[in-house]
Amino acid sequence: MPFLSTKASYKMTTRKKLLEIRKPIPRLTSIYLGISIWIIFFGTWQLASSLGWVNALLVPGPLDVIEALRELIFERGFIGDIIDSIWRVVISFLLATALAVPLGILMGSFHAIESLFNPFVSAWRYLPAPSFIPVLLMWFGTGETPKLALLFIGVVFFLITMVMDYTKKIRVELLETAETLGANRNQLVRTVIIPAVLPDIFIAMRQMLAVTWTYLVIAEIVASTTGIGAMMMRARRFLHTDEIMAGIMIIGALGLLFDLFFRYLHRKLFAYLY
Amino acid sequence: MTVTTKVEPILRVERLKKVFNPLSTEPVEAVKDVSFQVRPNELTVLLGPSGCGKSTVLRMIAGLELPSSGKIIHSDQTIDGPARTRGMVFQSYTSFEWLTVAKNIEYGMKLNAVAPTIRKERVEHYLELVGLADFRNAYPKQLSGGMKQRVAIARTLANEPELLLMDEPFGALDAETRWNMQELLISLAESTQTTIILVTHDLGEALFLGDRIIFFSKRPATIISDMPVVFKKTKRFARKEDLLVEADYKAAEQELMRLMRSQSNISIV
Numbered sequence: 382m383p384f385l386s387t388k389a390s391y392k393m394t395t396r397k398k399l400l401e402i403r404k405p406i407p408r409l410t411s412i413y414l415g416i417s418i419w420i421i422f423f424g425t426w427q428l429a430s431s432l433g434w435v436n437a438l439l440v441p442g443p444l445d446v447i448e449a450l451r452e453l454i455f456e457r458g459f460i461g462d463i464i465d466s467i468w469r470v471v472i473s474f475l476l477a478t479a480l481a482v483p484l485g486i487l488m489g490s491f492h493a494i495e496s497l498f499n500p501f502v503s504a505w506r507y508l509p510a511p512s513f514i515p516v517l518l519m520w521f522g523t524g525e526t527p528k529l530a531l532l533f534i535g536v537v538f539f540l541i542t543m544v545m546d547y548t549k550k551i552r553v554e555l556l557e558t559a560e561t562l563g564a565n566r567n568q569l570v571r572t573v574i575i576p577a578v579l580p581d582i583f584i585a586m587r588q589m590l591a592v593t594w595t596y597l598v599i600a601e602i603v604a605s606t607t608g609i610g611a612m613m614m615r616a617r618r619f620l621h622t623d624e625i626m627a628g629i630m631i632i633g634a635l636g637l638l639f640d641l642f643f644r645y646l647h648r649k650l651f652a653y654l655y
Numbered sequence: 656m657t658v659t660t661k662v663e664p665i666l667r668v669e670r671l672k673k674v675f676n677p678l679s680t681e682p683v684e685a686v687k688d689v690s691f692q693v694r695p696n697e698l699t700v701l702l703g704p705s706g707c708g709k710s711t712v713l714r715m716i717a718g719l720e721l722p723s724s725g726k727i728i729h730s731d732q733t734i735d736g737p738a739r740t741r742g743m744v745f746q747s748y749t750s751f752e753w754l755t756v757a758k759n760i761e762y763g764m765k766l767n768a769v770a771p772t773i774r775k776e777r778v779e780h781y782l783e784l785v786g787l788a789d790f791r792n793a794y795p796k797q798l799s800g801g802m803k804q805r806v807a808i809a810r811t812l813a814n815e816p817e818l819l820l821m822d823e824p825f826g827a828l829d830a831e832t833r834w835n836m837q838e839l840l841i842s843l844a845e846s847t848q849t850t851i852i853l854v855t856h857d858l859g860e861a862l863f864l865g866d867r868i869i870f871f872s873k874r875p876a877t878i879i880s881d882m883p884v885v886f887k888k889t890k891r892f893a894r895k896e897d898l899l900v901e902a903d904y905k906a907a908e909q910e911l912m913r914l915m916r917s918q919s920n921i922s923i924v
Binding site: 552554555557558559560561562563564568572573576577579651653654 | 717718719736737738739741742743745747749751752753762763766767794795796807810811814816820
């Protein structure tokens, strides 16, 4: 009688059960599962509209939505709206990043700078950005500026706080090591703090980009004649539910693309972490 | 290595005292009254029970904490902050994960504007010394704990400090890696002639590494005993097992054990 029954333990590890707590499942299974939820979703949706369970005017089937999307893109110049929206997101997000990243790093590094800005930034974080729409319209008219300003306000204060928090999380031993190697204050910021926090800043940017898309739709629905949101508001007037849903789909797809792009960039730029 | 009283000390610790949060309602006195001197090339071990304040003493020598009173004089200058002449190796891993092994080792020299050709030379030299030549282009994430500590030691030594300060540098390593690293440290101390101050609470480590052991009381720290490890007869042992057969090793370990027990805060039985 052996001390350890290898047979039994072998059986344990190869048992093919799908629902084992925290046990890995085959990669292919995981992909199939991920796809199947979408098949179920679209299947149920199509079934509901084909069998007349729902009002076809209010809930068009997925095939109708795809047809509407095709028509929008190829016959009604929807690509122009999409480009407008992307441009607004990218420009305002870059502006917010340009301010938030340096300020967040400084606030996370120097208590004096944190004490100066944090009460201000925290207060603004709690003000809902859309509440500024009326005043932004009064100040900036109806051009691009009020939309960019809304997206900027909606994102920048959260981004500052996240960058600050990540900067504070840098382990003190890293800074102390550099100090005992002779680093002065500027060298600490340049050669330790910035490279140490950069991967986390990318994560913060990825998260806040999703929020920018949310504010984009609000801005375009409330005060715009171009862009994805504006198209959706026009469609509402003519009860074109399929077009509204096509807009939602495009926003979802764009969000996903941006997210994948950021993930890809993170892996490329910070390969040493993987 | 000879311990003679003729040599001028490189470091003088004088009546050191440290109180944390001195103005609060509950100030913490970590170090009460500590004085000692360190001669060049000496490997001094600061030993004592956990939480006794020995790390605080080391951090004050590094300049990372300032004393509440007393002073530390290094090469005729009172320490008032960290400097490249006193490099520190921590217990936790401090490799910069965005830099390769070679770049980590080069880091300190770059800060201090050492000429590129000298930097290259020294990086190669220390890669060889710590046995990481094959890992020069690896990133820390790919290294084991022992290898990360070797990077940290090589990075500090390549910067050519006058004092190498080590705060329980092998505390996070497994037993086998630990004695390997201890033997590596002995060989590095011999080949680089660096003065080393090492904090530990491991008696075996203290006896193997130390030319001299300073034993601290429980908090607030005072020095209970400060003496050379006499049975070594002023020489160092390259291999740990050679130490164990020394006639007086057991007695020395017993003596330290007795000191440790007298200062321990833990009593279970």
